[in-house]
Amino acid sequence: MPGPVEVAVLGTPAIVGADPQRSLRAKSLELLVYLAVRDGSASAEAILDDLLPDAPASKAVHRLHTYVSDLRSVLRHNAGPGSYLTHPNHRYQLNAQRFDIDLWRMRAAIRAADGATSKPERVAALRRAVDTYRRPLAQGCEYEWLEPYREAIRQEALDATVALAEELTGHPAEQLAVLDVAIPQHPYGEELYQTAMRARAQLGDLDAVRALRRTLTRQLAEIDAEPSDDTLTLADRLMADLRRGGHDSRVLRPPDEDGRPV
Structure with a gap:
């Protein structure tokens, strides 16, 4: 056959x-x-x-x-x-x-993750699910019935991504390898930005924390929304901690040739 x-x-x-x-x-x-x-x-x-x-x-x-x-x-x-x-x-x-069917593979991987009996097994299954979802359901199509299904599947993929990032806590580089791909796919997913901010802060990258806050603010403005107080508080705390640790690149960079701060 x-x-x-x-x-x-x-x-x-x-x-x-x-x-x-x-x-x-x-x-x-x-x-x-x-x-x-x-x-x-x-x-x-x-x-x-x-x-x-x-x-x-x-x-x-x-x-x-x-x-x-x-x-x-x-x-x-x-x-x-x-x-x-x-x-x-x-x-x-x-x-x-x-x-x-790619959607069926994604859903099968999510079910496998839910039934996993060890962390490596769960991480591997979540990676399969996240790697399978790269673009929205029926991208470019405007079927009348489509939008509720598209949103539900996007949420399934987002939940899997958040779960994978949580499983990778303590490994910021591995988290960011997942999140840097996922954030453009889920541009309004605040949980992803929060986790990415924490990972960037662990790596001492203040500029990246700032950039994530700006990107989220800009993306949410497109749908007439704003970052939650929790996200803003987290960003402020992480940036303050990094400045105290000497990671503020605006301070560390030398002035330009005219003596102005960079």
Whole structure:
């Protein structure tokens, strides 16, 4: 039996390595993404309500059958014969054994972390989850039903990142290797900025603490919000501690050639 077909839904949705000469209809791809985010199964009624809300009832079912047929045909063309999408009890269901979907890998890693019996096992599972989430669900798509799922998955990834950073407490360089990637993905996640500030302070980098505070303030201003008092208090305390320790680069740098402070 051919191996599972690889599907990406985190970022631009696609069948990975698919024949460009045999691409999915736009609605067929939307159906594939929809089933993926619902763990592979949805009722025909839910699919019609979410994917074809404006279609006349007399035509909606026929259109859905067309998209299902197209999806099956393209999957078989790219991954060989087999049963990829079944229709039991008025539901449409992806055959989990025939798919390797990035979102499913992320969720499986989170479940593995929750069930881990040792710290190394938990850290490894959280790393897999965090590394899998690189871009938002169905990036570039504006499906009408999409936003609540996109936000929920983003929160799953954010929670995994926060948990991984906590597990790496005491290892600031390792924390920052995770956080420097995660912060641009979650630009409003204050917990990430707080942890990054602490890690930068442990490394004696006052300028970086300042920069994190400025970046968070600027990002939140874009959504008419401000950093919490806890975040501001933490930043002020860390910067004060670093100055007392002689880490203020504004003081340590020599004046410029005109005698002005740098």
